[in-house]
Amino acid sequence: MLKKSPSSGPSPSRIRVRLAPLMPGALLVAAGVAGAMGVHAVVPGAGTLVVALVLGAVLANAGLVPGRARPGLKAAAKTPMRAGIVLLGLGLSLPDVLALGGPVLLVVAGGLVATFGATVAMGRVLGIGPERRMLIAAGVSVCGASAVAAANDAVGGDDDDVxxxxxxxTVFGTIAIPVLPALAAGFGLGPDLTGMWVGASVHEVGQVAAAAGAVGGTALAAAVVVKLTRVVLLAPLMVVLGVWRRRRADVGADGGDEKGRQTVRRPPLVPLFVVGFLAAAALGGTGWLPEGVLVVGGVLQTVLLSAGLFAMGTGVHLPTLAKSGARPLALGAAASAFIAAVTLGGLTAVA
Incomplete structure (x- = not known):
């Protein structure tokens, strides 16, 4: 009598059983992303990622998120987000970054490190929790909402922190759009220096484009290259945050038993999606990819990051967020002013 050979993988029926609980949440996320992209199409100044997060929060706090959607939302807050961050690397041009020259690169990197450290220190003085102040520091010093989402994978903040x-x-990057060009004109900065300053200090890529584009094409080109340099530095920042969380785990800050033994899985030192981000950046910098592929990758990146942020938004509890008061607002203002000041000083010195 012949014996049936063991299955080489899960059967289609088992896959359907596993995916079925995720479908309500996945459909809700798809609708949320479509809504966010629609709002952005009508109001270009409204960033798709931010709109997605806000839509998720509004639906959740209006009681419009059914319980059966929760498993799918939980899954969407992780995998699509990481895939979107990987695709973020395709838009980087490492040769263009290196063409800035050592002094400018040093100012950009130094401004990022100084801003991150100063923001964390100021947040500690203000009594803001470690997860929230680190996420604010990542968003201000690197690249806005994308950096917040990436950093949260290592930091482990809750949805309200995100x-x-x-x-x-979003607030302080938007304020910078008219303020920085006006200040640059008042200081008598040329278009190249203005663009580099905007790229080195404004938070979101879209905000950078809006601020520098108002000055002119020369400023815009310089701003985008400098901004992408900050995006490249997201990878080493993730490694640093991974080390920080592993050390917290080692001393039991993330939970342990009564004898202090660790009871949770330590996070990886270098998350796999960070490796993917670097690989995508290396591939994008070769110039081998057709323009059409890069365009599709950019759209897919926006969709995936929006999906993750919408899912995170549905976990936001607005009353809890409101209780945080004015301290995070003060930290965001101080951190934004700090990075603008330190990068302007550095760029002026090396220009």
Missing amino acids: AAAVALV
């Missing part, structure tokens, strides 16, 4: 950080980089 919402607070995204809100702050």
